[in-house]
Amino acid sequence: MSADERRAALVAALTEAGSLTADWAPSVAAVPRHAFLPETIWVDEGDGNAACSRSEEPERWMRLAYADLPVVTQWDDGADDGARVTPTSSASMPTVVVEMLADLDAAPGHRVLEVGTGTGYNAALLTHRLGAGMVSTVEVDGWVTARARTALRGAGFTPEVVCGDGALGWGVRAPYDRIISTVSLRRIPPAWPAQTRPGGVIVSPVSPLLGGGAVVRLTVDGGGVACGRFTRSSAFMMLRQQRYEGAPVDDYLPGEWPGDSAQSWTKLDPGAVGDDWSAQFACALALPDVYYRRSGFGEGGWTWWLFDTAVTSWATVDSVPGESRFEVRQSGPRRLWDEVEAAHDRWESAGRPGCERYGLTVTPAGQTAWLDEPDNPLE
Structure with missing residues (x-):
């Protein structure tokens, strides 16, 4: 041909x-x-x-x-x-x-x-x-x-x-x-x-x-x-010019994990956020200064690490196949997993919207993400 x-x-x-x-x-x-x-x-x-x-x-x-x-x-x-x-x-x-x-x-x-x-x-x-x-x-x-x-x-x-x-x-x-x-x-x-x-x-x-x-x-x-x-x-x-490379983990967590972190438990599998494009996008719009890494362990388990760009706070959540609750560790002035979970709850309550219901407003001072209408900002 x-x-x-x-x-x-x-x-x-x-x-x-x-x-x-x-x-x-x-x-x-x-x-x-x-x-x-x-x-x-x-x-x-x-x-x-x-x-x-x-x-x-x-x-x-x-x-x-x-x-x-x-x-x-x-x-x-x-x-x-x-x-x-x-x-x-x-x-x-x-x-x-x-x-x-x-x-x-x-x-x-x-x-x-x-x-x-x-x-x-x-x-x-x-x-x-x-x-x-x-x-x-x-x-x-x-x-x-x-x-x-x-x-x-x-x-x-x-x-x-x-x-x-x-x-x-x-x-x-x-x-x-x-x-x-x-x-x-x-x-x-x-x-x-x-x-x-x-x-x-x-x-x-x-x-x-x-x-x-x-x-x-x-x-x-x-x-x-x-x-x-x-x-x-x-x-x-x-x-x-907008690529981002996060700080080393040691900048967040001097010494050994779990450091000074507080322990809690969640029913939300972090994989339900990180492996779902729409859920991840909704949470990401709501938390523009948060990023993640993950590392595997055991039989298909993953530890999800959350960090803020200001290098003040971190969290880990262990995703274990077959479990109904998942261990959370959080440290710093922000509770990053709590913020992710709240953003995910808002996405669920809104009917699990796709990207088409979200938008941006851009001004000389910055940008704001919103759901359905500009007067309903995510942040």
């Missing part, structure tokens, strides 16, 4: 699934996704990310280029040590790409800023529909920027491609009618609403520290406040 035939098949599949709208179908049909992928790609077809070389496996490589799967194109910020620990650049799953473009609702005449150029494929789709003069794309990684610029030009697209800090937006071409991020964030940068016209739209994945993640669609008002709902769950690589 030729690349053109594969592209046509992808358009048909995305359309049939209801993901690809009529206004974006011509762009997906016209832009060759394979032209934006490097010689070696990594794709998870069910057994973890496996490498595929175009020169060694041309048929498989082309099939994967047009599969409805995410494609990893860089590991560990480009470190050339062969370790391949963390994927740090990719071509997103086509379904996710077109659904986010539908959320963006960009139309001819709109000026658009993309944060996270990646391979350049998404910028090419925007350019095909809106025109090169209406699209700017910012990428923090110099190597990724250069490769995307070359791929875009090779495919006949010339949007403005900038190597820079996407958290700062790109004020040179502001204001924008639309801003779209292809990397996830914990907090929407204040520069984005400030660089968006009144009535303009911002679409971005959001990944709270405690876990879960979803795409938010914000509309900016005349005062620079952005507000809107989450539209769908998501899993994207983090904006490099």
Whole structure:
């Protein structure tokens, strides 16, 4: 099957699934996704990310280029040590790409800023529909920027491609009618609403520290406040400037566990929070400064460790298969497990809502998550 035939098949599949709208179908049909992928790609077809070389496996490589799967194109910020620990650049799953473009609702005449150029494929789709003069794309990684610029030009697209800090937006071409991020964030940068016209739209994945993640669609008002709902769950690589690495456990707990912690018991299995995307996301929105680690023990048991970013409080909860109650240890001025349990109770009482009932309000002073309406904040 030729690349053109594969592209046509992808358009048909995305359309049939209801993901690809009529206004974006011509762009997906016209832009060759394979032209934006490097010689070696990594794709998870069910057994973890496996490498595929175009020169060694041309048929498989082309099939994967047009599969409805995410494609990893860089590991560990480009470190050339062969370790391949963390994927740090990719071509997103086509379904996710077109659904986010539908959320963006960009139309001819709109000026658009993309944060996270990646391979350049998404910028090419925007350019095909809106025109090169209406699209700017910012990428923090110099190597990724250069490769995307070359791929875009090779495919006949010339949007403005900038190597820079996407958290700062790109004020040179502001204001924008639309801003779209292809990397996830914990907090929407204040520069984005400030660089968006009144009535303009911002679409971005959001990944709270405690876990879960979803795409938010914000509309900016005349005062620079952005507000809107989450539209769908998501899993994207983090904006490099907002990656978080927690402090060592010894900074929270000098000496041996359980230290000065208070013991209690809970009927809520921490796995019911950490292993349920919607529950985890709801708790994470309510507790934006709490994160977790976990370690296994015994026959399938897990100890869940909770920490606050201020390095003042910690908690552990032991999840033991088959038990009806679970040991809790908490230390510090905050009782972190109690806070998680309260957030989970609120989620349960609200009917176990999915991400679509939650939203964000972003002001120059920060952001607030809410349930159903902005006047019902979670914090």
